[in-house]
Amino acid sequence: MNIFLYLDENTWFHRLDPRTKIIGVLLLFGLIIVFNHPLYMGAIALGLVGLAAAAKALPNFWRMRYILALLVIFSTVLWPFFAKGPTVIWSWGRLEVSRESLMYAVAMGLRLASFVGAGLIFLSVTTNEEFTHGLIRLGLPYPVAFAFSTALRLVPTFAGAGATIVQAQISRGLDVESGNIFQRAGKFIPLGVPLFIYAVRHTNMLAMALESKGFSPGEPRTWYLNPQMRRGDYVALAVLTAIFLAALFLRLQGYGAVLPRL
Amino acid sequence: MGVAISIQDLSFTYAETTRPALRHINGEVEEGTYVVVMGHEGAGKSTLCCSLNALVPRFFRGEYSGRVLVQGIEVARARVAEMSRRVGLVLQDFEAQLFSTSVELEVAFGPENLRLPRDEIERRIDRYLRFVGLAEMRRREPASLSGGQKQRLAIASVLALEPPVLVMDEPTTDLDPIGREEVLSVADLLRQERRTLLVVDHDPETAVDADQVWLMREGEVIAQGPPREVLTDLALLESCGVQPPPTVALFQALGWPGQPLTVEEAIALIREHGLAHPRPLEAPTAPPNGRPVILELRDVDYVYSTRAVEALKGVNLQIREGEFLAIVGQNGSGKTTLAKHLNGLLKPTRGEVLFRGRPLGEIRRTEMARHVGYVFQNPDHQIFSNTVREEVGFSLRMAGMDPRTIEERVAEALAVVGLSGYEDQVPFTLTKGERQRVAVASVLAAQPQVIILDEPTTGLDYRHQRSMMEMLRGLHRRGHTVIIITHSMWVAAEYAERVVVMKEGRILLDAPTRAAFAQEGILAEASLRPPPLLRLGNWLGTSGLTLDAMVEELRSR
Known part of the structure; x- marks a missing residue:
């Protein structure tokens, strides 16, 4: 996706x-x-x-x-x-x-x-990184820019997990296509809870990976991307x-x- | 040569738990050596990895005692970011580690944190992408890579920090055989560079080349030594939930001299001592079981609309009631796509799928869920309830059954998966193996005739893999049709009656299990290899599929 x-x-x-x-x-x-x-x-x-x-x-x-x-x-x-x-x-x-x-x-x-x-x-x-980098060059603090770009980055990941969760619950007989609005809202729980837990686990894992690669927010760092105003x-x-x-x-x-x- | 890692009486208990995750660990790793850590789920392997780069106790808090020194630096006193220069850690879940939009930026992230100048970062990207064989992929999006490529990218992104010590926590668990080999060949290269390497793995084949094998059980390291010493103590391995090298097990069971760790060694020993004589293999060709066809695919093509890639091409498949079928093949070969057609999750682009002769298009999805159960690979994609009882009863409530029947069926399903008495437990706090069983039970409760499982053994240790598969065998004996998708060749070999090999959306081979695994050439085309025991069996010409059957056969020769 x-x-x-x-x-x-x-x-x-x-x-x-x-x-x-x-x-x-x-x-x-x-x-x-x-x-x-x-x-x-x-x-x-x-x-x-x-x-x-x-x-x-x-x-x-x-x-x-x-x-x-x-x-x-x-x-x-x-x-x-x-x-x-x-x-x-x-x-x-x-x-x-x-x-x-x-x-x-x-x-x-x-x-x-x-x-x-x-x-x-x-x-x-x-690209996502260019956007973030542009914002930083325009004066946005790095931790804010980093949080912003990571959030953007996680959207497709969660969307993918969401699609799998929907399929898994449909296979167990969850009928997402029928019922009135209240019944439908109740069906959100079997989808929302696993997604939420997935998000927490995933984010925690990402935080571990970032720290293991020497990331600490607020510390100075260098950039591989080096756009120049021409x-x-x-x-x-x-x-x-x-x-x-x-x-x-x-x-x-x-x-x-x-x-x-x- | 100096000591790279020194662990002195290390104990650790995670905050808010009572059972120690690590107990009095002692160990030393010399610079430039290769250590493989093995043990059951929950033995403390991951905790040990995290204690080497200060994630324990800095990221994961808890009660910590003892000392860990890496190159003479006390880890617990350092910050994780500082340790990253000395210890590279590749986590098990490679998906969660990759977050950049291009391969090169992923590798650049670490060196940027080290405040290296731009041309040095450039040099490292070049060097390490070439090192892991991804130089051609620089501009690609990580999400578009295969599993093996993703894991190699994760390794490159850690190597770019140039840590003298590299720790990998189950780097090959989620990979197909070819991805596994890709990653292990990177490990080989690292050894040639004389870097210190500590790898957690389940597969004895990985450990064969190690300088040292550490066995862990219940938070303790209970054996440390060269592979030839540790991997031949079968009782000890079993007690740690580790799969013993099958060739060693075979030789011990037959009382043959020698302890061969690999198939090649075994063949050499058999030749040297004249232990047995190879014969041409006569694979038993079992006729179809004669029962009615329950599921059938006719000329099925499937194209993913978002990717415009043909995932299935002209697939024809008949599955009979009561079969035990394994679908194998590399990632992206179409296994899961095929399986999702069997319960109507996906609709064929061309061709048709029949359930007991009725086209699936005519059957409601909720009805299909009662006939064909589908267990997804990751149990966490479906668990949402506060108690195991509610979770397992979910599909029954959806079907509108009365509470009494639900209660009965739940109890029955839990008994089948071996979780009786777990009704009131919170599913999220169970171990991975138990959560996997809850997921199976919640599908079983609907009492489907067919049950499909996507990678039922991935992420489980040997002991749990065995019990999961024994449980499926039990279901099969009760008359259920069982279909598994798996990377694990020994699982397919020991449990399935029939194997379907997929490659690039087509069925490459469809044969009774023993006959399928005799076709090494065709399997190689799909980048697969028979499990070690059957490679040896192919050479010897034995028709058995399990260790016991082979032992018996060779004895009677």
């Missing part, structure tokens, strides 16, 4: 310094928040797909296609009822849908999908910052918004 999204390619994006990747994805998030006009959002979304293609991250987009589609559809269907605009095109009692709210809804759908997309690109080109990194950051500031400027001038709020 592989729930990690990292794709081991060697594109220009993969070679960027993790700090660039982290700041870069934050700038992308910022850019995504700026506009709420569907055309502008559409342009950004297209741009992200282009980035994903260049970073060879499209397989992950394909893997997540249902989630991405759901985000767009749900948002487009639900938002019109909550956002209010001046040009009403349909109303029923207090419910009304306006031309602006509809456009806003499409823009929000694209925004959510773009968020996920930007995150996907980041995770497709960054010219490409500065160029990438400069370009992204410029795009972000330009977008912000446009928005403050009143462009790219169907409804006044962000």
